[in-house]
Amino acid sequence: MATGFFWDEKCFWHAGGNYAFTLPIGGHVQPLAAGGLPENPETKRRLKNLMDVTGISGDLDMRSAEVASREALLRVHPESYLDEFKRLSDAGGGELGRRTPFASGGYEIAALSAGLAVAAVEAVLTADLQNAYALSRPPGHHCLPDFPNGFCLLANIAIAIEAAQSNGLAQRVVVLDWDVHHGNGTEGIYYERDDVLTISLHQEGNYPLDTGAITDRGKGAGAGYNINLPLHAGGGHSAYLHAMDTIVLPRIEAFNPDIIIVACGFDASAVDPLSRMLATADTFRQMTLRVKKAAETVCDGRLVLVHEGGYSEVYVPFCGHATLEALSGSAITTPDPLGPALEIRQPSPRFDAFLRAEIDFLAQQL
Known part of the structure; x- marks a missing residue:
């Protein structure tokens, strides 16, 4: 069986709406930019372009999808929220929550983004x-049922999980979030449930400022099924793989899910403008290889990665390509143009030992 790649050009046309002053965007007028937002189409478009140039697209099953149905959206989001989102979208755009502006047609594009997942x-x-x-674009892991934030307008992964569970395709799901920002939306949706294990690897104190503590473990039936791993700024390749090997993978295997879904942000990279971590393209390759092996062990290889953040137009394409190489097993590779420079900028042995010790300390708190 092949590796699928779900994308749609229309998702690149999502824009910042009232933050954009260049053109009255909407309809057949493609936005020129993201309206000043870090979340812009070029990181995603340049990934797709790189895939086409290297030829790895030919090794993947390239598909689009239908927009997520109203029924699918209502399993996660209240009707009042969806109605207001649609009203503003039809009226030319607006903003519903914190850092979530959108242009005309934003509702339909967000529903398509969820539909891809x-x-x-x-x-x-x-x-x-x-x-x-x-x-998927716009992303989804910060979106709560009735409050979007952090560029996220619909909870893409949660919508996909609820659709799968309602159709009897899965019961137990792991969501592993390695976006550099805490996956507060996914956490909030599943905080009191024991059928979805949520694990978030994130830079401590980045975004949101008031969520992501290791002591937030779930509530009621969900107690123990929410794992936050707030990592120190400056963590690099070694720290991320240590967290995967010592905490993440054992927890996934113990939970024994029907499928693993990764909230795949590339904003932990060393050149991302919205973080202070030192991950490289190879970091994402190695994390993907590890979670792929875990999926082969516990759920017959069933693994889906859903795109979240990543704001370096230069480096996201190479992080994404490395991830797809690992996911698909393709022999088509591309050199990492920043690899040598980032390798010598990894934490010193002394600091790396401190970071790994801190991860071991986190493990003791769980």
């Missing part, structure tokens, strides 16, 4: 594909 998860669970990557 829904289709990817369904295709893997029905054995149509072995694993898959959904290039």
Whole structure:
């Protein structure tokens, strides 16, 4: 079975709406930029372009998808929220929450972004594909049921999980979030449930400022099924792999899920403007290889990566390409143009030992 890649050009046309002053965007007028927002289409478009240039696209099953249905959205978001989102979208755009502006047609694009995740998860669970990557945009892991924030307008992964569970395709799901920002939306949606294990690897005290503590472990039936791993700024390749090996992978295997879904942000990279971490393209390759092996062990390889953050137009394409190489097993590779420079900028042995000791300390708190 192949690796699927779900994408749609229309997702690149999501824009900052009232933050954009260049053109009255909407309809057939493609936005010139993201309206000043760090979350812009070029990081995603340049990933797709690099895939086409190297030829790895030919090794993947390239697909689009239908927009997520109203029924699918209502399993996560209240009707009042969806109605207000649609009203503002039809009226030319606006902003519903914190840092979530959108232009005309934003509702439909967000529903398509969620639809890519829904289709990817369904295709893997029905054995149509072995694993898959959904290039969803706008992202979703910060979005709560009735409050969008951090560029996220709909909870893409949660919508995909609820669709799969309602259709009887899965019962137990792991969501591993390695975006550099805490996955507060996913956490909030599943905080009191024991059928979805949420694990968030994030830079401590980045965004949101008031969530992501290791002491937030879930509530009621969900107690113990929410794991936050707030990492010190400056953590690099070694620290991320140590966290994966000592905490993340054992927890995934113990939970024994039907599918693993990764909230795949590339903003932990060393050149990302919205973080202070030192991950490289190879970091994402190695994390993908590890979680892929875990999926082969516990759930017959069923694994879906859903795109979240990543704001370096230069480096996100190479982080994404490395991830897809690992996910698909393709022999097509591309050199990392920043690899040598970032390798010598990794934490010193002394600081790396401190970072690893801190991760070991986190493990003791769980």
